[in-house]
């Protein structure tokens with residue numbers, strides 16, 4: 745879905761990343777609406793939150809409980825950088841799995857179309 749990819753790229757422009765200078769944007773589709781998020785860093789590095797979690801939590805805060813698709817854009821990854829530099833971190837993979845079906849599409853800019861199960865097989869669930 746092109747609109748979701750565009751929203752992820754646009755959200756990266758809002759990233760607060762004075763420490764890494766690595767702008768990340770994410771967007772999720774939930775109940776027909778697009779919710780975007782960017783990474784927000786902190787001087788206490790561990791408090792940083794990723795773009796994917798900000799986008800998902802924004803959707804959940806608006807009342808959504810399931811997401812239908814996610815797009816991620818690590819716009820500062822160099823063109824010749826390995827795919828790993830564009831992929832969701834482990835924490836975000838677990839959060840994505842909380843709100844998404846295993847076959848939900850995850851579009852990773854510069855990598856391609858994946859699913860939740862590709863990113864996190866055998867996800868922990870309660």
Ligand code: THU
Pocket residue numbers: 761764766768782783784785792793794795796831832833836
């Ligand atoms: N980052 C994300 O926003 N999402 C990810 O899945 C990986 C990493 C951010 C966190 C930090 O602000 C910067 O990228 C460098 O790690």
